Amino acid sequence: QILYLKPPWTLANLLKCYKKHWMAVFGYVVPRNLLSTIECLSKHLYADKPFDSSTVRILLQESKKLLHAFSTRSDYNGVLPQAYAEVTKLCETLGEVRAALVEQDLSEDIMVLSENAACEKMEATTPNLQSTEEKELHPNFSAAQENRHQEIWSVLEGVWSTMNLYSIELFQKLDPSAVTMAAKASFEEAFLGLQKLLAAVKDIHEGIGR
DSSP, rough: OOOOOOOSOOOOHHHHHHHHHTTTGGTTTTTTGGHHHHHHHHHHHHHSSSSOOOHHHHHHHHHHHHHHHTTTTOTTTTTHHHHHHHHHHHHHHHHHHHHHHHHHHHHHHHHHHHHHHHHHHHHHOOGGGGHHHHHHHHHHHHHHHHHHHHHHHHHHHHHHHHHHHHHHHHHTOOOOGGHHHHHHHHHHHHHHHHHHHHHHHHHHHHHHHH
């Protein structure tokens, strides 16, 4: 009787209901600071402009944050873990696409750098042109460095997504009511996966140290 909008709901309706009843209802179920997540989703999902990959990544991460918060209350008859898994898959797919684009851009920058190096060698006999060549080389070098930073960020983002996926599986398996032989096998697989993940993080840490 007191609902702001009656069912059946669209996603837009749900987000409006979240905001309307946040302090009186949802703020008692999940952390109240997640209202910023609701506002972020509402703002971007219904904006009259296309998404770029960075916006999509933010929306997926905010969605995972909200789903994870509600998972501490209930699994909602299995619907919530399924939704979380689907959003995680989308995050991983986006990460792969972004990594592929970064790799492509990096390859193109390496080719440009190689061409510039060849030109620099050919024009070494003309001292007057050397300063001009250096001016052209520096922007390309900066671009390559920037793409390298993006590539590293993409790898770390993939690690973070994998950690989130394993964490939600572990929380589910630790539920006493869900312990079965099949669940035990999955738990062991998740534990082995975490061991591999720790080794990967150690390698990344050592690489950054070098």
